[in-house]
Amino acid sequence: MKAIAIDDEPVALEVVKAHAAKVPFLDLKETFTDAFKALDYLQKEPVDLIFLDIKMPDISGIEFFSSLSKKPLLIFTTAYSEHALTSFELDAVDYLLKPFPLARFIKGCNKAYELYTARNISDISDHLFVKTGFEQVKVLFDEILYLEAAGNYVTFVLKDKSILSRSTFNEAVQLLPQGKFIRVHRSYLVAVSKIDKVERHQVTVNAQKVPVSEAYSQNLSVLFK
Numbered sequence: 001m002k003a004i005a006i007d008d009e010p011v012a013l014e015v016v017k018a019h020a021a022k023v024p025f026l027d028l029k030e031t032f033t034d035a036f037k038a039l040d041y042l043q044k045e046p047v048d049l050i051f052l053d054i055k056m057p058d059i060s061g062i063e064f065f066s067s068l069s070k071k072p073l074l075i076f077t078t079a080y081s082e083h084a085l086t087s088f089e090l091d092a093v094d095y096l097l098k099p100f101p102l103a104r105f106i107k108g109c110n111k112a113y114e115l116y117t118a119r120n121i122s123d124i125s126d127h128l129f130v131k132t133g134f135e136q137v138k139v140l141f142d143e144i145l146y147l148e149a150a151g152n153y154v155t156f157v158l159k160d161k162s163i164l165s166r167s168t169f170n171e172a173v174q175l176l177p178q179g180k181f182i183r184v185h186r187s188y189l190v191a192v193s194k195i196d197k198v199e200r201h202q203v204t205v206n207a208q209k210v211p212v213s214e215a216y217s218q219n220l221s222v223l224f225k
Contacts (some may be wrong), residue, residue: 002118005031006038006061007053007077012098016051016077019105025113035064048070049093049112054078065090072114073119073174091170091183115174128175130156130165137163141180145205147172147189159206184220185213 003026005016013031019125020028029047032038037074050072054061063107074090079098093115094108108179120130129136139156156163156172173181173189178186181189188210188222192202197204198220202211 001026001049001113002047003028003049003051003187004038004041004047004063005077006033006035006053006056007031007051008033008035008056009053012053012077015099016105019102020109022102023106023109026109035059038170039064039067041069044071048116049073049075051075051077054080070178074113075108075112091173093148093170093174114157115171118175119178130163131167132163132165139163141177141191143194144176144181144191145194146191146210147181149175149187157208182219185211186215 003020005013005020005028007013007016010033013033017028017031026049029045030038030041032041035058050065052061052065052074054076055078056064061076071091074092075094075096076092077096077098077100079186081097093112095129096104096108126142127138127140130139131137136180139158143158145157145159146225147169148157149172152166152168154165154167154169154172156165169187169189173183176189180192182192183189184203190205190210194205195203196206200217201211202209204210
């Protein structure tokens with residue numbers, strides 16, 4: 001799994017570099033103290049995972065990641081806990097509070113690797129298996145209209161039925177192929193091909209209204225100019 005790390009503090013990058021060297025499935029390609037140099041690198045060398053500080057000069061980590069059109073997996077590395085909610089909205093894999101020990105770093109990397117593996121499988125597959133109760137139910141990507149989150153549960157809404165799964169929204173989102181689904185709300189992910197109508201505060205999917213929040217309206221404006 002190819003990764004880069006971005007932090008304006010060289011000492012913090014040395015910690016990430018030392019920890020990453022001990023994770024066998026992780027290949028830390030580069031580290032950057034300048035976010036714009038990292039942006040230039042990503043234009044030429046796509047990666048699977050970014051370790052990203054939040055409070056940096058000129059551009060915050062949140063602004064940086066939001067600007068990326070193709071988004072790798074994300075692990076925030078920060079000294080500030082108040083941005084945890086925003087990290088959830090950006091589908092971050094993990095949120096590491098500095099100073100984080102090796103064990104905590106490895107836990108985040110393991111979670112990222114599981115999602116990385118699932119994402120790669122979904123890229124060459126047409127379905128996923130959704131855990132509901134004690135069963136695993138096969139769901140074709142083309143059957144999914146939208147996902148709705150509620151606490152630690154996610155509802156997969158299909159054309160003729162709904163499937164309730166006990167998982168976090170972030171985990172469910174990462175299992176779906178990129179480009180086919182779009183986040184329109186902190187609690188809703190919609191299949192792009194199933195959108196029938198786009199309005200300011202909602203989209204229509206198979207005659208069902210799905211809310212669109214201000215934070216995610218830009219996602220739609222890029223697709224439906």
